[in-house]
Amino acid sequence: MRNLGEIAHPACKISLFAWNNKIIVKFEQGLVEQTLKFETLELEDGEAEIRRRLTDDFILNVIETFKDLHELREKFLR
Numbered sequence: 001m002r003n004l005g006e007i008a009h010p011a012c013k014i015s016l017f018a019w020n021n022k023i024i025v026k027f028e029q030g031l032v033e034q035t036l037k038f039e040t041l042e043l044e045d046g047e048a049e050i051r052r053r054l055t056d057d058f059i060l061n062v063i064e065t066f067k068d069l070h071e072l073r074e075k076f077l078r
Contacts, residue, residue, distance in 0.1 A: 004016035009059060013029070014026070021039060032070060
């Protein structure tokens with residue numbers, strides 16, 4: 001897996017990877033993470049298109065999902 005870089009964000013870590021004809025976008029916050037995978041054929045401009053599509057609104061949705069994941073993790077531990 002090749003690391004394509006990171007995108008700075010104050011609420012979570014965003015990393016981009018290339019692997020097996022896919023671009024992987026990994027979001028991390030504390031002890032939970034979310035991963036999205038895209039076939040390179042789905043993206044005209046590859047990594048540049050991913051970076052353009054990661055808008056504030058999209059990232060806000062990811063952060064909302066993190067709240068659910070944190071709650072789910074805590075329920076698991078009870």
